[in-house]
Amino acid sequence: MKSERQGDKNYDVVIVGTGPSGAIIAKELSEAGKRVLMLEAGAGMSAKDYDASLASFYQALIKGPNSPYPNEPAAPQPMITDVRPVTTSPLADGYIVYKGPYAFPSTYTRDQGGTSLHWMGTCLRFAPNDFRMRSVYGVGVDWPIGYEDLKPYYRMAERELGVAAEVEDQSFYGIDFEPGYVYPMHRIPPTYLDRCLAERIGDMTVEIDGETYPIWVASVPQGRNARPNARYDGGRGYQPVGAVGDPTSGQRCEGNSNCVPICPVQAKYTALKTLAKLDPDKVSIETCAVVSFFDFDSETGRIERLHYKRYQPGTTDFQDESVTATTYVLAANAIENAKIMLASRVPDSSGLVGANLMDQVTVLTWGLMPEPVGPYRGPNATSGIPTLRDGPFRARRAAVKIEIGNLGWTWPKGDPFTGVNSLIDEANLFGDALFDKIRSTYPRQFRFALEAEMLPDRSNRVTIDPAYRDAIGNYRPVVSYDVDDYTKRGLETACDVSDQIFRRIGAENHTSYSPGDPGYYVFNGKGFSFQGTGHVVGTHCMGTDPRTSVVDPWQRCHDHPNLYLAGCGSFPTLSTANPTLTMAALCFMTAENIKAGET
C-alpha cells in the first residue's frame, strides 16, 4: 500500500539517521531556519525506552555492545555474537553477510541516537600526520583537508559532545590549540590503575628501528560529564548536559563502569542530547522508517525522491513511503550509507562506494599487577599510552594506540563470569577459599588494547547481493574484510612494546590467543587474535578528485550535487584516534556548507 503524504510537505533537508552526524547537521540547519525531516530506522528512544533498555541490559546474559537495545526485525543490526570464524564463506546467519576471510569484527546500532548509544565516549583529535599519510610516510592517501582546517570544527564538536580534558595532556604529535583554549570540562580523574602504571613506567623508553621513544600515560579526552572548566568560552564556563528529560541526573560521571553498552545516568554523551535540543516545529523525526533507495536524475545526478519503508514496531508489517526535499543527507553509518547508495544503483564514478572499509584492528594483552589496583571501577577507559600513535616507523608499519582498560579482563576473558565459573567448577573452590582467591587476584587485573590503524584497501568493502535481504526486503550488507601485513607489523611491534611494559612494571602476563578465535592469525611464527573497536570508517571517502573519491571535503557527493554522505564513511584514512570527534567536526563543516550553498 503506497502512501506519499510525506512527499507533499516541503522539506529543505531530509536526513537519514539520528546518530551524532545526523543530529548535529539537523541542529545546525534548523537553527538556520531550514525545515528538516529526519528518518530513523529504529523504533525510537524516549526516556521510557532508555529505562527499558537499561532493564534489558541487567537481564541480558551476554552483555555485548548492542545487548540493551531492541533488535527490530524490520531494522536488524549486527550483534557481537555474529562475529565468528568464517570457515565456510559466506557466514550469513546474522544481519551482515560476512564473505571473509574475516568476519568484520564490529557492530553498530540502528536506533535513535545511533551507535553513540553504546560508544565508550573517547574524543581524541587526529594528529596532523594522520591527514597526510601519503605525503609524510608514502603509504595510504592524503586527506583533502588537514588539522589546521579542522581546528575550529574540533572546538564546535568538543562543545557539542561535552568533552572533558586538559589541553596540556593532549598537545603531542603536533596537535595544538588556539591560545587560551580549554576544553569544556576538566579531565576525568584518572583511575588508580592509570596512576600505578604511570608511576611504575617512570622514564621508560623503547627502541623502534633504531629510534628511541618515551613511554608515557596520558588521559584521554572523553565525552562524559565532569567538573566544568570555569575558563571555557572566554570565562563564560560550561553547563554539563545531563540526562534527556531529567537534566539534574548525569551531571557528573558517577562510576557505573558501563559506558559500553549503556550509561545508566546519561553522564556520557549520546546523540539523544543533541536531538533533545531540536525545535519540533523545525525538525520532524520519523522513526520506524528504513530508507531503501533513492531516485536520481541520470543527467544531473540530482536526487529526486527518497524511498523508505515504515514498519510497525516489533513486526515486519510495513508500507512504502517516499519523500522529496531540496537537499538529502545520508547519516546512517558508514556501512548503511554505502548500502543505500548501492541499492540506488548509483553511477559510482570512482568505483569506491562501499570500498576502503576500515576499523582499528585490536589485539588485547592482559595481566595482573603486582599490587591491587581496583579494576572494574570508573569509566571503561580513562587513559592510554600514545607512544606508537605517530613516528617514522609509520612508513613501514601501522601506528597503534595503546588503550588502558579499566574493566580488568572483561573484554579478553568475559570476566568475572568466565573466571569465577572456572574457580567454582574446575578449581573446586567454595566458601572462604573461593572468596579469598577472588579477593587476591581480581583487584590486580588490567588489560591493554593495542589498536592499530589499517590502510585503505578497495577489497575491504561493502556490497549488496539480491540473494541477501532482510525480513522487509531491504538489502543486507555483504562485507569482505582482511588485515594486511602493514597492520600486522604494527601490531607485532606493539605487542613487543606491551611485553616490555609488563616487564618494567612487574606484571604477570596472562595474555593468550586461541586458533579458534574469530580474528586469529599467525605472523612471523607467532599467533595473535584481533578484534574490532566499533570504529567503522572509509566506505565513501573524501577527496577533491571524483575519480578517486566519493565525496568532497564537505561530504557532498561528487556524482550527486544535492546529496551529502555524512559520517565516518568519509574518512580516507583511519588513524589511531577514535573517529567520533573528527566525524562530528566534519559534520559541523558539512552543515556550514549546506547553509551557505544553493543545492
Added chain:
Amino acid sequence: MNAKQQMSRFAALSSALTGFVPVDLEGTGMLPVFWDLLETQAGEANAEALVTAFDVDVAGMSEAELTAAIRARIMSDPRLGPLARNLIKLWYFGIWYQMPSAWRLDYAADLDDRTFVVSDIAYKNALVWRAMLAHPKGARQPGFGSWTFPPGQP
C-alpha cells in the same frame, strides 16, 4: 519447621558455600528468592536434600574439618555437588544456570530448566563484585572520582 528456621538453614548453607556471613546474605534480600528458585528449578526434594546434608553438628569442628565434611557430603556427591555449585553461582552472579543435562535426567527429569538472570535486583546484589572490591557493572555507582583511589577505600 517454620519458614524462619528454613531460611536460617538455607542461610547457613549459603554462607558456608559462598564465604559471606549470613547477615551479608540476608542483607541482599535474596534469601527467600533464591530458596524459591532452588525449589522451582531443581525440585523441592533436591533442595531439601542439599540443606539437610549441611545440617551437620558443627560444634567442635575446625575450619578444616568443616571444609572436608562439605567436600565429602556435598561437593563430591553426584546429586548435591552440581546443585551446590549452581547455588554458589546464584549468589555470586544473580544468574541461575541450567543444571547439567545428565543431572536433570537423573534427578529432575520432569522439570523445565534454563539459564537466566534472575532479576535486575539479583544482578545488583550479586556478590562477585564485592569480593572483587568493585560494584556491579552498570549499578551501585560509587560516585565521581571514586575510581582514582586504591580499591577497598570508602
